[in-house]
Amino acid sequence: MTTAGYINLIIAKYNYWIYIVLMCIGLWAMIAKRNLIKKIIGMNILQTAIILFYVSIATKKGATLPILGHHDAGHFVDYATVINPLPHVLMLTAIVVSVATLGVALALAMKIYNRYDTLEEDEIHARVRES
Amino acid sequence: MKRLGLLAVILFGALLVYGTTDFPDWGDPSSPAATHLSPYYIQHSLHDTAVPNIVTAVLADYRGYDTMFETAVIFTAGLACLFLLRVFITPKETEASGLYRHRATGITLRIGQGGRLPLGTREFERIDSQWVPYDLIIRTACSLVLPFIQLFALYVVAHGHHSPGGGFQGGVIFGAALILFAISHNLRTTLKAMPEKRTNILTGTGVLIYVGTGVLCLLLGGQFLDYAALAGLLGVDPVMARSHGILIVEIGVAIAVMAVMVSLYYNLASAGHMDEGL
Numbered sequence: 547m548t549t550a551g552y553i554n555l556i557i558a559k560y561n562y563w564i565y566i567v568l569m570c571i572g573l574w575a576m577i578a579k580r581n582l583i584k585k586i587i588g589m590n591i592l593q594t595a596i597i598l599f600y601v602s603i604a605t606k607k608g609a610t611l612p613i614l615g616h617h618d619a620g621h622f623v624d625y626a627t628v629i630n631p632l633p634h635v636l637m638l639t640a641i642v643v644s645v646a647t648l649g650v651a652l653a654l655a656m657k658i659y660n661r662y663d664t665l666e667e668d669e670i671h672a673r674v675r676e677s
Numbered sequence: 678m679k680r681l682g683l684l685a686v687i688l689f690g691a692l693l694v695y696g697t698t699d700f701p702d703w704g705d706p707s708s709p710a711a712t713h714l715s716p717y718y719i720q721h722s723l724h725d726t727a728v729p730n731i732v733t734a735v736l737a738d739y740r741g742y743d744t745m746f747e748t749a750v751i752f753t754a755g756l757a758c759l760f761l762l763r764v765f766i767t768p769k770e771t772e773a774s775g776l777y778r779h780r781a782t783g784i785t786l787r788i789g790q791g792g793r794l795p796l797g798t799r800e801f802e803r804i805d806s807q808w809v810p811y812d813l814i815i816r817t818a819c820s821l822v823l824p825f826i827q828l829f830a831l832y833v834v835a836h837g838h839h840s841p842g843g844g845f846q847g848g849v850i851f852g853a854a855l856i857l858f859a860i861s862h863n864l865r866t867t868l869k870a871m872p873e874k875r876t877n878i879l880t881g882t883g884v885l886i887y888v889g890t891g892v893l894c895l896l897l898g899g900q901f902l903d904y905a906a907l908a909g910l911l912g913v914d915p916v917m918a919r920s921h922g923i924l925i926v927e928i929g930v931a932i933a934v935m936a937v938m939v940s941l942y943y944n945l946a947s948a949g950h951m952d953e954g955l
Contacts, residue, residue, distance in 0.1 A: 558702035563694055570690040577682035606711060607704035612731040614723050625716035626706040631731040632715045639747045642845055646754030649941040653761040656948060
C-alpha cells in the first residue's frame with residue numbers, strides 16, 4: 547500500500563480506533579482494577595465507547611440532522627442528505643440502560659461496603675474466607 | 678493477573694483494529710448501516726406519523742416495544758436499588774436527635790437520644806452530621822436557576838416532536854433539577870417537596886401510562902401500541918393520532934425516568950435511611 551493509501555485509511559478509520567482504545571481502557575479497568583468503584587467506572591467507559599461507536603456509524607458525509615421540516619411532507623426525501631436515525635434511537639435506550647446498571651452497581655457496592663468495610667476486591671475475598 | 682489482563686485487552690484491541698480495515702469509511706452514505714432499514718424511516722416517518730423528528734418517531738412508534746421494555750428496565754433498576762438499600766427501621770426517639778444550628782449565631786447543638794427541642798422553634802434548624810457547610814450564594818443561585826431548568830425539561834418533553842428531545846432527555850433534566858435542589862439545600866428539604874412515596878408512585882405511573890396506552894389501542898380494535906387506533910378517541914385522523922400517541926407515551930417515559938433518577942439519588946445518597954445525605 548502506498549503512503550497516500552495509508553493516509554486515506556487513517557482518515558477513514560481513525561475515529562473507530564479512538565473508540566477501540568476507549569473500550570480497551572474500560573475493559574482493562576474492569577479486569578485489572580481491584581477497587582469495585584474503579585470497575586464500575588471502567589464499565590461506564592466501555593458503554594460510552596460503544597455509544598460513540600454507534601453514533602459515529604450514523605454519520606453521512608454532508609448530511610444533516612434527522613429532523614425534517616414540515617415542507618418535506620409529500621416530497622421524496624433523499625436518504626443520503628439525512629443522517630441515519632436508527633443508531634441514535636438505539637443509543638438513546640443504551641444510555642438509559644447504562645444509567646440503570648450504574649445505579650444498581652453503586653447500590654450493590656454500597657451494600658458490600660456496609661458488610662465488609664472495604665471496596666477492595668482482594669480484601670473482600672479474604673473476609674469472605676474468614677467468615 | 679494484571680499482566681494477563683493487559684495482554685488479553687491489547688490482543689482484543691488489536692483484533693478490533695484489524696477488523697476495522699473491512700469497515701465502511703467514516704461518513705460513507707452507502708455503508709450497510711445506512712442502506713437497509715434506515716432509508717425507510719427517513720422517507721416514510723413523516724408521512725406515517727406526522728412527526729418531523731425521525732428519532733422520536735422511530736423510538737416511540739416503530740420501535741415502541743423496545744422503548745416500552747426500556748422503561749420497564751429503568752423501573753426495575755429503581756426497584757432493585759430500593760430493595761437493596763432501603764432501611765425501614767426508624768425508631769421514633771431518633772426523630773428529634775441530631776445536629777441543630779442556631780440560625781443567628783451559627784452555634785451547633787447536638788440533641789441526643791430522647792432529647793428534644795421545643796416544637797415549632799424557628800431559631801434552630803436541623804443540619805446533617807457530615808455535610809454542614811451552609812453557603813448562601815450556592816443556595817440562592819440554585820433556587821434561581823431551578824425553575825428554568827424544570828421549565829426547560831418540560832419544553833424538551835413537549836417539543837420532542839420538532840426538535841432534539843423527548844421523554845428520556847426531559848425526564849433526566851427534570852430529575853437533575855430535583856437532585857440539584859437536594860445537593861444545594863439538603864435531603865430533608867427535598868424529601869418534604871418530593872416525598873419518597875410520591876417518587877415511587879410516579880415510577881409506576883410512568884410505566885402504567887406507556888403500557889396503558891398500548892392496552893387502550895388493543896381495546897379500541899388496533900394492535901398493541903398501534904396509536905392509529907386512538908384516532909376516534911382523540912378526534913383526529915389516524916396519522917395525527919400517531920403523533921399524539923407518541924406524545925402521551927413520551928410523557929409516561931419522562932415521568933418514569935424523572936422518578937427513578939430521584940429515587941436512585943435518595944437511596945444512594947442516604948444509604949437507604951432517608952434522613953440525611955450528600
